[in-house]
Amino acid sequence: MSAKPSIAVIGSGVAGLSAAYGLRAHASITLFERDDRVGGHASTVEVEDAGGTLGLDTAFIVFNAPAYPNLTKLFDELGVDSLKLRSGFNFFDLDDGMQYGSEQLGLSEDEVTARYPDGFQNTWREVRRFHEEARRDFLRKRTDLPMGEYLDRGGYSEAFRHGYFILLCTAVWSVPAELIWELPATTVIAFFMAHDEGGLGGREVDWRTVAGGSISYVRKVIAAVDPKVRLNEPVTEIHQDEDGVVVTTAAGTERFDYAVVATHADQARDLLQNPTPAQQQLLEPLRYNASNVELHTDASVLPVDRSQWRPWNYGKVTLDGQLRTYVTYYLNQLHGFTSEQDYFVSPDSPFPIANEKVIKTFHYEHPIIDLAMRNAQQTIYRVNEGTRLKLCGSYFHSKQQYYDQIGSHEAAFSSGMEAAAQLRRELGAT
Numbered sequence: 001m002s003a004k005p006s007i008a009v010i011g012s013g014v015a016g017l018s019a020a021y022g023l024r025a026h027a028s029i030t031l032f033e034r035d036d037r038v039g040g041h042a043s044t045v046e047v048e049d050a051g052g053t054l055g056l057d058t059a060f061i062v063f064n065a066p067a068y069p070n071l072t073k074l075f076d077e078l079g080v081d082s083l084k085l086r087s088g089f090n091f092f093d094l095d096d097g098m099q100y101g102s103e104q105l106g107l108s109e110d111e112v113t114a115r116y117p118d119g120f121q122n123t124w125r126e127v128r129r130f131h132e133e134a135r136r137d138f139l140r141k142r143t144d145l146p147m148g149e150y151l152d153r154g155g156y157s158e159a160f161r162h163g164y165f166i167l168l169c170t171a172v173w174s175v176p177a178e179l180i181w182e183l184p185a186t187t188v189i190a191f192f193m194a195h196d197e198g199g200l201g202g203r204e205v206d207w208r209t210v211a212g213g214s215i216s217y218v219r220k221v222i223a224a225v226d227p228k229v230r231l232n233e234p235v236t237e238i239h240q241d242e243d244g245v246v247v248t249t250a251a252g253t254e255r256f257d258y259a260v261v262a263t264h265a266d267q268a269r270d271l272l273q274n275p276t277p278a279q280q281q282l283l284e285p286l287r288y289n290a291s292n293v294e295l296h297t298d299a300s301v302l303p304v305d306r307s308q309w310r311p312w313n314y315g316k317v318t319l320d321g322q323l324r325t326y327v328t329y330y331l332n333q334l335h336g337f338t339s340e341q342d343y344f345v346s347p348d349s350p351f352p353i354a355n356e357k358v359i360k361t362f363h364y365e366h367p368i369i370d371l372a373m374r375n376a377q378q379t380i381y382r383v384n385e386g387t388r389l390k391l392c393g394s395y396f397h398s399k400q401q402y403y404d405q406i407g408s409h410e411a412a413f414s415s416g417m418e419a420a421a422q423l424r425r426e427l428g429a430t
């Protein structure tokens with residue numbers, strides 16, 4: 001019997017893990033990871049608290065079965081438990097004191113008029129209008145433009161943009177406020193339609209977290225694949241030819257029959273020494289945004305009334321004359337545990353977080369989803385046809401969920417699955 005082909009998987013985020021999982025029976029897999037741990041954005045910090053170990057997720061946290069079918073199937077196959085969370089969000093405007101939650105958006109017009117000030121009434125009406133008009137425009141294919149232009153066309157107010165829209169989008173796509181306007185309107189509206197039907201802001205979506213944190217599924221994938229894991233080993237160059245792929249690290253060069261490059265697109269662009277024209281054309285225009293994400297216990301980032309805290313908390317404040325919007329995840333509610341200690345995740349907090357309350361700081365990068373990235377989706381999977389080197393990552397869409405499911409854990413997982421399926425086909429494996 002001939003030996004199994006050797007495959008280098010570069011990057012151990014969900015895309016790389018998914019590719020490795022799909023190839024586990026067909027190849028000898030070496031997993032290169034520049035960090036000292038596997039998982040990429042599946043990044044859990046485990047702390048001892050409440051008489052046990054709490055897994056605190058700091059990037060990928062939530063999923064739901066309808067929008068994440070492939071990931072859900074993996075979790076079922078591996079026996080990964082998930083926990084339903086009590087969904088909901090809280091908006092607070094530190095400039096004018098306005099604060100409201102997702103429950104208030106679900107009230108009737110009469111109730112809102114009777115109980116809330118004009119500022120909230122106006123926002124409530126525009127939120128309603130946006131969700132009705134956006135759905136209609138989407139179905140009539142009138143949304144093929146950047147989000148900022150779409151909102152201009154509809155005459156949406158600054159209060160709506162900064163008191164609702166920007167806040168939700170910052171959290172969903174992990175991009176700063178100034179990049180929200182570049183998001184393709186189609187992608188944003190498709191997300192809202194998929195997650196909004198049962199209540200504005202996704203209140204009634206069956207959001208879930210991985211029990212014990214996402215590290216729990218990462219450990220199960222690694223156990224199922226049993227690859228040669230090479231931590232702390234950044235790949236510095238990749239060269240492809242007709243017979244295989246040469247991977248360079250500080251330890252030297254190694255030849256593999258195939259490689260799956262599961263880093264971000266801009267990192268892949270730097271690594272590939274002789275990209276094919278299709279690889280170059282795909283990778284060239286794709287952009288990323290970097291965030292500093294702090295896992296901490298400093299409750300001063302949220303308003304004092306803790307009865308208003310929700311899993312997702314969106315704030316708006318003017319600092320030094322500049323409008324800042326930000327999100328804070330309240331992990332106790334997201335992960336559904338009870339502890340006297342409050343745990344938060346704050347990406348790019350506009351306020352300094354007390355040093356002694358910071359558990360760990362992470363530097364994450366995330367694709368900027370603009371029209372260039374969405375347009376690339378139409379042909380993106382062709383890039384992997386017939387090449388020794390396959391690309392994957394969250395800059396690919398999920399084929400099951402269409403072009404607008406980009407940037408999520410499902411998108412990244414699905415892209416790794418497709419890279420593995422393409423390789424299996426080329427290897428003649430079923």
Ligand SMILES: Cc1cc2nc3c(=O)[nH]c(=O)nc-3n(C[C@H](O)[C@H](O)[C@H](O)COP(=O)(O)OP(=O)(O)OC[C@H]3O[C@@H](n4cnc5c(N)ncnc54)[C@H](O)[C@@H]3O)c2cc1C
Pocket residue numbers: 010011012013014015016032033034035038039040041042058059060061062063174233234235236262263264267271291293347364365366392393394395407408409410412
């Ligand atoms: C703050 C935040 C919150 C998020 N929350 C959610 C959420 O709740 N739900 C959701 O669906 N999505 C969420 N996301 C999106 C998340 O990024 C994707 O879900 C997905 O995890 C990205 O996977 P990936 O495999 O493409 O990239 P990554 O997970 O980033 O993996 C890439 C890996 O490649 C490694 N690497 C890079 N260069 C090299 C090199 N030269 N050599 C070796 N290794 C290398 C990196 O170290 C990393 O481990 C969030 C993102 C952020 C930033």
